[in-house]
Amino acid sequence: MKILIHKEVPSQLLEAAREMCEQIDIKQMIFDANITGLNGKLGMFNPNTGAILIDIGTCMKNVRWMELGMSYIPNVWCNMLHTVFHEGAHASHFMAEPEHFEMYMEHKDAVLEHAADVEALELTIDWTRLHETPTISEMGWAGEQIQTLLNSLYLKDPNLIDEAIEIEYTKAAGKVAMVAAHCPGLADDEDAQRVIRAVQDGEIGIRINGIGYLKIDDILEINNQQDRR
Numbered sequence: 001m002k003i004l005i006h007k008e009v010p011s012q013l014l015e016a017a018r019e020m021c022e023q024i025d026i027k028q029m030i031f032d033a034n035i036t037g038l039n040g041k042l043g044m045f046n047p048n049t050g051a052i053l054i055d056i057g058t059c060m061k062n063v064r065w066m067e068l069g070m071s072y073i074p075n076v077w078c079n080m081l082h083t084v085f086h087e088g089a090h091a092s093h094f095m096a097e098p099e100h101f102e103m104y105m106e107h108k109d110a111v112l113e114h115a116a117d118v119e120a121l122e123l124t125i126d127w128t129r130l131h132e133t134p135t136i137s138e139m140g141w142a143g144e145q146i147q148t149l150l151n152s153l154y155l156k157d158p159n160l161i162d163e164a165i166e167i168e169y170t171k172a173a174g175k176v177a178m179v180a181a182h183c184p185g186l187a188d189d190e191d192a193q194r195v196i197r198a199v200q201d202g203e204i205g206i207r208i209n210g211i212g213y214l215k216i217d218d219i220l221e222i223n224n225q226q227d228r229r
């Protein structure tokens with residue numbers, strides 16, 4: 001697989017992409033930002049060229065994991081990983097059933113889209129469980145944008161920035177209280193309380209300066225269980 005890096009990405013992302021490509025024959029993977037023609041999508045698989053396109057700029061703008069209570073920087077990282085795995089899933093579905101995939105391209109088949117999402121979520125959970133989250137300085141082009149953003153926000157809300165810095169070298173991805181309040185995977189208050197207790201008891205997540213946090217894989221897993229119900 002040929003990798004074209006128009007915008008620098010975390011080395012961990014390249015590692016994840018290379019690992020995935022051991023199973024799937026992807027011709028090319030292109031990392032860029034604000035790609036015209038993607039219409040706000042995070043990535044794309046082109047069956048004609050066998051190439052995968054990943055838009056790092058959109059990975060910074062899309063806040064879908066924050067809706068589950070995740071903090072901004074883990075949300076960006078999660079977008080990058082999930083998009084690589086999602087487009088990889090499309091590539092493998094295409095190779096298994098090219099005709100079906102052509103129909104998908106024409107009709108935007110929701111079944112294949114969902115299948116790619118499910119596969120990507122499982123792979124993102126597995127990956128983040130086993131690997132560290134990149135620090136801001138390891139995040140390449142996105143890291144530079146994030147640093148600029150943090151600098152400009154610091155005067156307005158130092159507490160918010162302090163938290164971002166505090167969790168930077170850890171696997172903390174979101175305050176358990178935020179996840180309990182926001183994650184649709186926690187169907188009712190009892191479920192939310194159970195998660196808060198599990199962090200207190202050290203079964204999941206981590207505690208930093210007395211505050212309970214969940215890791216990326218914890219948050220995704222909670223949401224995933226809801227999907228399976």
Ligand SMILES: [Zn+2]
Pocket residue numbers: 086090113116
């Ligand atoms: Zn898709």
